[in-house]
Amino acid sequence: MASVTLSSVVKAYGNVPVIHGIDLAVNSGEFLVLVGPSGCGKSTLLRMIAGLEEINDGTIAIGERIVNDLPASQRNLSMVFQSYALYPHMSVRKNLAFGLTNLRMPKDEISRRVTEAARILQIEPLMERKPRQLSGGQKQRVAIGRAIVREPQLFLFDEPLSNLDAELRVQMRVELAGLYQRLGTTMIYVTHDQTEAMTMATRIVVLNKGVVEQVGTPYELYNFPCNRFVATFIGSPKMNMLEATTADGAAEIAGIGKLKLPTGIPAKGPVSIGIRPEQIAIGDGGDLAIPGKVSLVEYLGSEIFVYVQLASGERLLVQAPGDARIRNGEPITLSISGHQAHYFDANGQRIGPKGKRQG
Amino acid sequence: MTATVMDQDTAAIAATLREAKAKRARRAATLKHIFLVAASFVMIYPLLWMLASSLKPDNQIFGQLGLVPGEPQWENYVLGWNALPVSFTNFFWNSAVVTVLSVIGNVISCSFAAYAFARLEFNGKTLWFALMMMTLMVPYHVVLIPQYLLFLQLGWVDTYLPLVVPRFLASDAFFIFLMIQFFRQLPRELDEAAMIDGCSPFKIYWAIILPLSIPAMATAAIFSFIWTWEDFLGPLVYLNDIKDYTVPLALRMFLSQDSVSEYGQMFAMSVLSILPIILFFVVFQRLIIRGIAMSGMK
Numbered sequence: 243m244a245s246v247t248l249s250s251v252v253k254a255y256g257n258v259p260v261i262h263g264i265d266l267a268v269n270s271g272e273f274l275v276l277v278g279p280s281g282c283g284k285s286t287l288l289r290m291i292a293g294l295e296e297i298n299d300g301t302i303a304i305g306e307r308i309v310n311d312l313p314a315s316q317r318n319l320s321m322v323f324q325s326y327a328l329y330p331h332m333s334v335r336k337n338l339a340f341g342l343t344n345l346r347m348p349k350d351e352i353s354r355r356v357t358e359a360a361r362i363l364q365i366e367p368l369m370e371r372k373p374r375q376l377s378g379g380q381k382q383r384v385a386i387g388r389a390i391v392r393e394p395q396l397f398l399f400d401e402p403l404s405n406l407d408a409e410l411r412v413q414m415r416v417e418l419a420g421l422y423q424r425l426g427t428t429m430i431y432v433t434h435d436q437t438e439a440m441t442m443a444t445r446i447v448v449l450n451k452g453v454v455e456q457v458g459t460p461y462e463l464y465n466f467p468c469n470r471f472v473a474t475f476i477g478s479p480k481m482n483m484l485e486a487t488t489a490d491g492a493a494e495i496a497g498i499g500k501l502k503l504p505t506g507i508p509a510k511g512p513v514s515i516g517i518r519p520e521q522i523a524i525g526d527g528g529d530l531a532i533p534g535k536v537s538l539v540e541y542l543g544s545e546i547f548v549y550v551q552l553a554s555g556e557r558l559l560v561q562a563p564g565d566a567r568i569r570n571g572e573p574i575t576l577s578i579s580g581h582q583a584h585y586f587d588a589n590g591q592r593i594g595p596k597g598k599r600q601g
Numbered sequence: 602m603t604a605t606v607m608d609q610d611t612a613a614i615a616a617t618l619r620e621a622k623a624k625r626a627r628r629a630a631t632l633k634h635i636f637l638v639a640a641s642f643v644m645i646y647p648l649l650w651m652l653a654s655s656l657k658p659d660n661q662i663f664g665q666l667g668l669v670p671g672e673p674q675w676e677n678y679v680l681g682w683n684a685l686p687v688s689f690t691n692f693f694w695n696s697a698v699v700t701v702l703s704v705i706g707n708v709i710s711c712s713f714a715a716y717a718f719a720r721l722e723f724n725g726k727t728l729w730f731a732l733m734m735m736t737l738m739v740p741y742h743v744v745l746i747p748q749y750l751l752f753l754q755l756g757w758v759d760t761y762l763p764l765v766v767p768r769f770l771a772s773d774a775f776f777i778f779l780m781i782q783f784f785r786q787l788p789r790e791l792d793e794a795a796m797i798d799g800c801s802p803f804k805i806y807w808a809i810i811l812p813l814s815i816p817a818m819a820t821a822a823i824f825s826f827i828w829t830w831e832d833f834l835g836p837l838v839y840l841n842d843i844k845d846y847t848v849p850l851a852l853r854m855f856l857s858q859d860s861v862s863e864y865g866q867m868f869a870m871s872v873l874s875i876l877p878i879i880l881f882f883v884v885f886q887r888l889i890i891r892g893i894a895m896s897g898m899k
Binding site: 292293294313314315319320321323324325327328329330331340341344345388 | 788790791793794795796797798799800804808809812813
C-alpha cells in the first residue's frame with residue numbers, strides 16, 4: 243500500500259494544456275475514483291501516475307518517492323486497461339506470468355502467485371487458453387489477474403468495465419469491490435460511470451477541463467456539491483436548476499414564485515437554485531407550489547421520471563414512485579422545499595453549508 | 602377457410618419466387634465462372650506454354666502454339682542441368698545463398714526500422730520518414746552507377762556482398778512501409794502493458810510486436826524471396842565469374858548470339874527455377890493469418 247501525492251501537476255500536448263496544475267493526495271489504502279466528462283483529463287492523469295505520459299511540470303510521489311523520472315515498470319504499480327490489453331499470442335498463464343518473468347523472479351514464486359491469482363479470480367480452468375478463446379468478462383478477470391500477481395503497492399484502473407455488457411458490469415463491479423476489501427491496496431479508478439464511482443469509491447475526484455472541481459466522499463459530493471458543475475454532474479437523473487434573484491431572505495424565481503431561503507443561506511443578487519428530481523414533491527405541501535404540464539413520462543419499473551413543462555418555459559424533471567398514475571399532457575402541481583435545495587452564486591459556487599456529515 | 606386459401610397462395614408464390622431466384626443465381630454463377638476460367642487461362646497461358654516448351658524439341662517450340670508436346674523431351678531437363686560450363690547445382694546454390702541471406706536481412710532490418718518509425722519517438726522522425734518514402738520513388742537504375750562505384754571502392758565487386766549487405770541495412774523502403782502500417786494497427790495498450798510489465802523497447806519489439814506481426818513478416822519474406830530470386834540486373838552488374846552466377850544469369854547464357862540457342866533446355870531450367878518460389882510461397886502464405894493481434898483486446 244502506498245499513498246500518492248500530486249503537486250501542481252501540469253500536462254500539455256504541444257501548446258494545448260490538458261491538466262492545469264492539479265494537487266491531489268491519495269491516502270494509503272484508499273479507493274479513489276476519478277470521474278468527469280469526456281476529455282476532462284482523467285485518463286491522462288492516471289497515465290501520468292502510471293508513467294505512461296510525461297508530465298510538463300509539478301511532481302508525482304508514490305509513497306515517499308518522487309517518481310517523475312522513474313519508468314513505469316519501476317513504480318511498483320499495476321494497471322488494468324479499458325481494452326484489457328492481454329497479449330494475444332500468450333496463454334492466460336503466460337499473460338499472468340509475463341511481468342514476473344521480466345522481474346527475474348524465481349519460477350516457484352511465479353507459479354505460486356499465478357496460481358493464487360487464478361484461484362482468487364476463479365480462472366483456473368482457463369489457464370491454457372489464448373485471449374481469443376475468452377469472453378469479455380473472462381478477459382477482464384485475466385487483466386485484473388495480471389495486475390494482482392505483481393502484488394503492487396498501487397492499482398490503476400482505466401475504465402475497466404466500459405466494454406462489458408450491463409449485467410456483467412454489475413457483477414464485475416461487485417467483484418472489484420470485494421477484491422479491494424480483500425487486498426486493501428491503494429486503488430485509483432477512472433470511470434465516467436457515476437454508479438461505479440458512487441458505489442465503489444471511498445473518495446471521488448470530479449475533474450472538469452483539466453482541473454479538480456471537488457474531492458470528497460460520495461455522500462459529500464451528492465449532498466454538498468461545491469459548485470454548479472459538480473451539482474449537475476453527480477446524480478442521475480441530473481439536478482434541476484432554476485435561476486432566481488434573492489432579496490429579503492427569499493428567492494424570486496421568475497414566472498414561478500417566491501421561495502423563502504432557509505437560515506444559513508446568505509444569498510444576495512442572482513442565484514441558481516438546484517433541486518434533485520427526487521426532492522420535488524408532486525402536489526401541494528412544500529414551501530413553493532409550481533404548476534405545470536406533464537410533457538413526458540419515462541417508466542422504469544420501480545420509479546418514473548416525469549418531465550414537467552412550466553409556464554415560465556423551463557422544464558423540471560421529477561422522480562416519482564413507479565406506481566404513480568401520471569399521464570402525458572395532464573396538468574400537475576409540484577412543490578419544493580427551500581431547505582432541500584442547493585444554492586449557487588453567480589459564479590456557480592455553493593452558498594451555504596459545506597458540511598461533511600454522513601448519512 | 603379464407604385464411605387457409607390465402608396461406609396456400611402465399612406458399613405457392615413464395616416457392617415460385619424462390620425457384621426464380623435460384624435460377625437467376627445459377628445463371629449468374631455459371632457466367633461468372635466462365636469469365637473467371639477464361640481470364641485465368643489468359644493469365645496462366647505463358648506459364649503453361651513455358652512448361653510445354655520445356656518438353657518440346659527446339660524446332661517445335663516457336664512453330665506451334667499448342668500446349669501438348671507431341672513426344673515429351675524429358676532429356677531437356679537432364680541436358681539443360683549440365684549444358685553450361687558450370688552445373689545448375691552451382692547456380693541454384695548461389696541463388697539460394699543470396700536469396701536466403703537477403704530475406705533474413707530484409708525481415709530483420711526492415712522490421713527494426715519500421716518499429717522505430719511506428720513506435721519510438723526520436724528527433725526528426727517525420728523528416729526521416731519522408732526521406733525514406735522518397736527513396737521509393739527513385740528507380741533502381743538511377744542509383745545503379747553510384748552504388749557500383751561505391752562497392753567498387755569497397756572492393757566488393759565480384760562478391761555477393763553488394764547483393765546481400767544492403768539488405769541488412771533496411772534499404773528496402775517498401776518493406777519498411779508495409780511493416781509500419783502493420784505495426785500501427787497493433788494496439789498501443791499492448792506496448793504500455795508491456796512497459797508496466799518491465800519491458801524495454803527492444804523487449805517490447807521482440808516479445809510482443811514481432812510475434813504479432815508474423816503476417817507482415819511472411820508477406821515481406823515472400824516478396825523479398827521472389828524479387829531476389831528472380832533479380833537479374835543486380836547479379837549482372839556485380840558478378841563476373843560464371844561460378845558465382847545466380848539462376849537468372851545462367852538462364853541468360855542459353856541465349857547465344859553466335860550459335861544456335863537451346864530453347865528447350867532453357868525452358869526446362871526456367872521451369873525448375875520457379876519451383877523454389879512456388880514452394881516458398883506455399884509454405885509462408887499459411888502464416889498470413891489476419892485477426893490475431895486484436896484478439897486480446899475488447
